[in-house]
Amino acid sequence: xxxxxxxxxxxxxxxxxxxxxxxxxxxxxxxxxxxxxxxxxxxxxxxxxxxxxxxxxxxxxxxxxxxxxxxxxxxxxxxxxxxxxxxxxxxxxxxxxxxxxxxxxxxxxxxxxxxxxxxxxxxxxxxxxxxxxxxxxxxxxxxxxxxxxxxxxxxxxxxxxxxxxxxxxxxxxxxxxxxxxxxxxxxxxxxxxxxxxxxxxxxxxxxxxxxxxxxxxxxxxxxxxxxxxxxxxxxxxxxxxxxxxxxxxxxxxxxxxxxxxxxxxxxxxxxxxxxxxxxxxxxxxxxxxxxxxxxxxxxxxxxxxxxxxxxxxxxxxxxxxxxxxxxxxxxxxxxxxxxxxxxxxxxxxxxxxxxxxxxxxxxxxxxxxxxxxxxxx
Amino acid sequence: xxxxxxxxxxxxxxxxxxxxxxxxxxxxxxxxxxxxxxxxxxxxxxxxxxxxxxxxxxxxxxxxxxxxxxxxxxxxxxxxxxxxxxxxxxxxxxxxxxxxxxxxxxxxxxxxxxxxxxxxxxxxxxxxxxxxxxxxxxxxxxxxxxxxxxxxxxxxxxxxxxxxxxxxxxxxxxxxxxxxxxxxxxxxxxxxxxxxxxxxxxxxxxxxxxxxxxxxxxxxxxxxxxxxxxxxxxxxxxxxxxxxxxxxxxxxxxxxxxxxxxxxxxxxxxxxxxxxxxxxxxxxxxxxxxxxxxxxxxxxxxxxxxxxxxxxxxxxxxxxxxxxxxxxxxxxxxxxxxxxxxxxxxxxxxxxxxxxxxxxxxxxxxxxxxxxxxxxx
Numbered sequence: 001x002x003x004x005x006x007x008x009x010x011x012x013x014x015x016x017x018x019x020x021x022x023x024x025x026x027x028x029x030x031x032x033x034x035x036x037x038x039x040x041x042x043x044x045x046x047x048x049x050x051x052x053x054x055x056x057x058x059x060x061x062x063x064x065x066x067x068x069x070x071x072x073x074x075x076x077x078x079x080x081x082x083x084x085x086x087x088x089x090x091x092x093x094x095x096x097x098x099x100x101x102x103x104x105x106x107x108x109x110x111x112x113x114x115x116x117x118x119x120x121x122x123x124x125x126x127x128x129x130x131x132x133x134x135x136x137x138x139x140x141x142x143x144x145x146x147x148x149x150x151x152x153x154x155x156x157x158x159x160x161x162x163x164x165x166x167x168x169x170x171x172x173x174x175x176x177x178x179x180x181x182x183x184x185x186x187x188x189x190x191x192x193x194x195x196x197x198x199x200x201x202x203x204x205x206x207x208x209x210x211x212x213x214x215x216x217x218x219x220x221x222x223x224x225x226x227x228x229x230x231x232x233x234x235x236x237x238x239x240x241x242x243x244x245x246x247x248x249x250x251x252x253x254x255x256x257x258x259x260x261x262x263x264x265x266x267x268x269x270x271x272x273x274x275x276x277x278x279x280x281x282x283x284x285x286x287x288x289x290x291x292x293x294x295x296x297x298x299x300x301x302x303x304x305x306x307x308x309x310x311x312x313x314x315x316x317x318x319x320x321x322x323x324x325x326x327x328x329x330x331x332x333x334x335x336x337x338x339x340x341x342x343x344x345x346x347x348x349x350x351x352x353x354x355x356x357x358x359x360x361x362x363x364x365x366x367x368x369x370x371x372x373x374x375x376x377x
Numbered sequence: 378x379x380x381x382x383x384x385x386x387x388x389x390x391x392x393x394x395x396x397x398x399x400x401x402x403x404x405x406x407x408x409x410x411x412x413x414x415x416x417x418x419x420x421x422x423x424x425x426x427x428x429x430x431x432x433x434x435x436x437x438x439x440x441x442x443x444x445x446x447x448x449x450x451x452x453x454x455x456x457x458x459x460x461x462x463x464x465x466x467x468x469x470x471x472x473x474x475x476x477x478x479x480x481x482x483x484x485x486x487x488x489x490x491x492x493x494x495x496x497x498x499x500x501x502x503x504x505x506x507x508x509x510x511x512x513x514x515x516x517x518x519x520x521x522x523x524x525x526x527x528x529x530x531x532x533x534x535x536x537x538x539x540x541x542x543x544x545x546x547x548x549x550x551x552x553x554x555x556x557x558x559x560x561x562x563x564x565x566x567x568x569x570x571x572x573x574x575x576x577x578x579x580x581x582x583x584x585x586x587x588x589x590x591x592x593x594x595x596x597x598x599x600x601x602x603x604x605x606x607x608x609x610x611x612x613x614x615x616x617x618x619x620x621x622x623x624x625x626x627x628x629x630x631x632x633x634x635x636x637x638x639x640x641x642x643x644x645x646x647x648x649x650x651x652x653x654x655x656x657x658x659x660x661x662x663x664x665x666x667x668x669x670x671x672x673x674x675x676x677x678x679x680x681x682x683x684x685x686x687x688x689x690x691x692x693x694x695x696x697x698x699x700x701x702x703x704x705x706x707x708x709x710x711x712x713x714x715x716x717x718x719x720x721x722x723x724x725x726x727x728x729x730x731x732x733x734x735x736x737x738x739x740x741x742x743x744x745x746x747x748x749x750x751x752x753x754x
Contacts, residue, residue, distance in 0.1 A: 007418060013411045021405055028398055028580065034390045038679045039688035041384060071448030071582070072607025103607065203405065205448070205582060205610030230449025230480065233582030236610065302415045311416035 006352045009313045011151050011179065011288060011343030013198045016243070020201060023242035027235025035234060045234045052234075052241035059244050060186050060193065060210050068209045068227040069237050073178050073196040076207035077107040079227055080192050082220035084143050084172055085111040091142035093117055095135045095171075097127040097157075098331040099150050104176055104194075108145060111220075117141075124280040125155030125332050127162060136169040143172045148187045151179035151199075152328045152341055153279030154262075154288035163189030172215055182247040183285050184255065191215045197240030200247050201346070206236050247346070254346045258286035261344055261353045265289055268357050272364065278334045287344040292335035293364050295373030301340055304363045310356055313341035383729045386690045388528050388556065388665060388720030390575045393620070397578060400619035404612025412611060422611045429611075429618035436621050437563050437570065437587050445586045445604040446614050450555045450573040453584035454484040456604055457569050459597035461520050461549055462488040468519035470494055472512045472548075474504040474534075475708035476527050481553055481571075485522060488597075494518075501657040502532030502709050504539060513546040520549045525564045528556035528576075529705045529718055530656030531639075531665035540566030549592055555584075559624040560662050561632065568592045574617030577624050578723070583613050624723070631723045635663035638721055638730045642666055645734050649741065655711045664721040669712035670741050672750030678717055681740045687733055690718035 007015065016024070031048040033041035054064040070076040081104070085094070094108040095117045109116055117135045121127050127146055136144065144166045149156040159175060166173040175190035182200025187193070192215060195208040209227065211217060219226030247254070266277045266289060274294035293301065298314040305312050325336035340360070367373075384392065393401070408425040410418035431441040447453040458481070462471070471485040472494045486493055494512045498504050504523055513521065521543045526533040536552060543550040552567035559577025564570070569592060572585040586604065588594055596603030624631070643654045643666060651671035670678065675691040682689050702713035717737070744750075 005417070009410075009414065009416060009418075013409060015409055016405055021402075024401070024405055025398075028393055028401055032390060032392055032581070033386075034575075034581065037386065037690060038676065039386060039683040040382075041386075041688050071452065071609075072605070074606035075448065078606070102601070106601075198411075203610060203612070204409070204411070204608060205613060207607070224479070224483075228449070229455070230451035230584070231581060232448075233580060233610070233613065235580070236582060236613075299415065306416040311418050313414060 005309050005311070006356065007311045007345060008342045008348070008356065009311045010345040011199060011313065011341070012196065013204055014201055014345050016203065016239070017201055017246055019246050020203070020239050020243040023239040024203065024235050027238040031234035031238060035231060048238050049234045052237040055241040056195075056208060056244060057210070059248055060181070060195070061188070062210050063213070066211050066213060068211070069232040070207035070209060070227050071205065071232060073194060073207040074103040074107075075228075076194045076209045077101075077104045077176075078110070079220065080174060080194060080209050080211075080217070081107045081143070081145070082111045083217040083226070084174065084192060084215070086218040086220050087216035088142040088172070091140050093138065093140045093142060095119060095132070095141055095144045097121055097146050099125060099153075099328045100145055100147055101151070101176060101178070102327070104145055112142065121331055123332050125150055125153045125278075125328075126280065126283075127157055129161055129165065132162065133165050136165050136171060141169060141171045143174060145174040145176065147176040147179070149177075149180040149184070149285045149288075150279070150328060151288065151343075152290045152326060153332065154284040154290070155280040156180070156184065156283045156285060158283075159187050159189040179288065180285060182244055183258075183287055185251070192217070197236075197243065200244050202240035202243035203236045206232060206240055208240070250346070255286040258344055258346070258348070261348055261350065262286060262289050264350070264353055265342065265357065269360065272361055275364070276335055278329065278332060289342040290329070290339055292329065293338040293340070294335065295371065296338040296364050296367045297371075298338050298340070300367055301338060301363060304367065305340070305359060308359050308363070310359055313343070314339060382686050382688070383733065384688045384722060385719045385725070385733065386688045387722040388576060388690065388718070389573065390581055391578055391722050393580065393616070394578055394623055396623050397580070397616050397620040400616040401580065401612050404615040408611035408615060412608060425615050426611045429614040432618040433572075433585055433621060434587070436625055437558070437572070438565070439587045440590070443588050443590060445588070446609040447584035447586060447604050448582065448609060450571060450584040451480040451484075452605075453571045453586045454478075454481045454553070455487070456597065457551060457571060457586050457588070457594070458484045458520070458522070459488045460594040460603070461551065461569060461592070463595040463597050464593035465519040465549070468517050470515065470517045470519060472496060472509070472518055472521045474498055474523050476502060476530075476705045477522060477524055478528070478553060478555070479704070481522055489519065498708050500709050502527055502530050502655075502705075503657065503660075504534055506538055506542065509539065510542050513542050513548060518546060518548045520551060522551040522553065524553040524556070526554075526557040526561070526662045526665075527656070527705060528665065528720075529667045529703060530709065531661040531667070532657040533557070533561065533660045533662065535660075536564050536566040556665065557662060559621055560635075560664055562628070569594070574613075574620065577621050579617035579620035580613050583609060583617055585617070627723070632663040635721055635723070635725070638725055638727065639663060639666050641727075641730055642719065642734065646737065649738055652741070653712055655706065655709060666719040667706070667716055669706065670715040670717070671712065672748065673715040673741050673744045674748075675715050675717070677744055678715060678740060681744065682717070682736060685736050685740070687736055690720070691716055
């Protein structure tokens with residue numbers, strides 16, 4: 001690929017750092033064995049896996065034995081939700097915010113046989129606390145699921161307030177931290193937490209669940225290991241831990257840098273006629289940004305930016321490839337078409353952002369001219 | 378690890394070859410992106426994933442679109458069995474042989490709410506065809522699951538005969554080929570097939586399903602991708618394909634070499650008093666061997682061999698770590714305790730086998746003396 005290529009779609013997957021790739025090599029050299037057997041090779045694989053769990057546990061603020069690897073964040077949602085739901089027998093309803101990930105909503109709908117209560121969010125993407133309190137008032141709530149931060153619009157929830165409402169109702173709170181861990185300090189208020197190594201610079205093919213020791217959870221699937229039947233890949237787990245370590249070492253420096261770049265993007269994009277920049281301007285992930293363009297098709301925008309060397313996302317991040325209108329943007333009342341989603345990698349530069357801004361203005365203008373859209377601004 | 382270490386537990390996981398590790402490096406360099414997005418990085422990951430599926434499909438003898446990756450063989454069993462079972466609505470029973478893997482039996486029990494018919498096997502480990510015909514005669518059979526070869530005793534089933542009975546009853550046949558693909562020619566008689574890259578020298582963390590185009594299968598889980606919600610790791614899939622390619626290039630040479638080594642092991646071990654060598658001596662996997670030792674504890678045997686530099690397996694291969702008595706050995710009427718399971722890696726040598734034989738005689742003698750067992754032979 002040409003050196004000039006600029007990758008701005010680092011939500012959920014990003015090029016691996018040199019340290020992470022070294023960890024993978026070490027993992028495949030020393031951690032190829034099945035960690036569940038008795039001999040030295042297996043014990044070494046098991047030690048690497050436990051070391052990875054321990055490092056991630058420390059980063060999240062829990063004990064090693066409360067961290068579990070799954071094959072993906074999707075599997076993490078399925079297993080944590082089904083398991084808590086089982087343990088809450090007699091309570092049948094799951095409360096979610098209107099901007100949870102598709103994978104979480106599917107898992108919740110499956111576990112509860114579609115008995116979901118969906119709590120609306122504000123224009124900035126914050127869950128309505130009065131509406132949430134109302135939804136929690138019914139007696140049959142099995143669990144509440146609210147994300148830490150949104151992967152499209154970047155808004156960070158007030159989990160202290162959310163958690164207070166959950167505690168008052170004695171309902172366990174599952175927090176989807178798949179877009180936030182490695183980018184901001186981990187959330188403090190949750191009973192179960194889901195994280196995604198691919199989002200913090202680790203390899204794809206892994207999910208992470210953390211449970212508070214006092215949380216009741218029952219295995220809902222038949223196999224031996226209730227989290228990852230047949231084991232997860234030890235090298236992937238090791239690399240995930242190393243990637244998180246690397247992110248945390250520079251968390252606040254990178255976060256300030258990302259915030260600067262995103263602020264610049266938000267300010268400049270907001271000046272373009274017909275471009276709508278969404279999400280809370282302050283309580284937000286430092287590196288994520290979505291904007292919508294009037295009279296421009298999202299798929300065409302992504303394709304044309306791609307042709308010019310910029311990789312960006314569009315549509316709902318979880319309905320990848322399908323380009324269905326984003327549920328998140330619909331929920332906050334924004335334009336659901338013509339949207340572009342940015343997730344900056346830590347290495348993103350000011351120069352890249354300026355080049356991107358120039359390209360967006362150009363491409364949006366071109367697409368509007370081609371489609372005969374009215375002149376704006 | 379000391380250079381003298383000899384790894385003889387290559388069933389399900391083995392050190393990766395240089396070519397496989399190169400493929401992993403290339404995969405992590407070029408295939409880190411989410412294969413479901415629109416930009417060039419994703420298209421490249423998608424192309425690598427499709428290339429991997431294509432290579433595995435060709436090896437199995439099907440089309441690329443009929444091959445699916447899962448997060449593990451366990452997930453493959455769960456999803457293929459649940460999906461076929463759903464499509465056979467009204468038929469409630471699953472027929473399995475007595476020596477199927479735990480993961481398959483769990484998946485079948487879960488899908489059918491424990492309506493399993495278990496068909497006994499002979500002392501050599503072959504499914505009883507008369508008993509199978511009898512089990513297939515009831516009208517409510519949803520599916521039949523029979524392994525291609527057994528991962529503990531090595532016996533290869535007569536799938537042509539099994540398949541004829543399934544076809545006569547118009548019941549789909551699922552073949553567990555997780556112990557055979559990469560070691561012998563792939564089976565020809567099946568409607569759905571499950572394979573395990575970790576067993577043919579690929580990395581852990583992946584399963585493979587192949588379906589005949591005419592087979593009816595319904596997704597039984599809620600998420601977008603019914604096989605691997607949240608995607609499998611593209612580098613792992615690429616490495617799996619490369620490892621299989623490498624195995625197939627040398628299949629018959631390696632197979633003859635393995636057969637020679639296993640024949641030598643079987644002959645020499647059978648001469649030791651109180652050692653019972655199990656499995657069909659001819660219709661078998663070339664590289665797999667299990668033997669049982671009277672008056673010797675399996676865990677102690679594995680631990681002592683490990684201490685002397687030999688990694689071997691024991692107990693049920695699928696109940697790793699638990700050392701429960703092997704269901705497989707019980708089903709063929711062999712000693713279920715004091716057993717050692719060998720799966721030779723392709724690089725195993727005659728010299729290693731001779732060293733191992735000497736060590737076994739020594740260790741078994743020691744353990745028997747220590748435990749005050751009667752003198753044998």
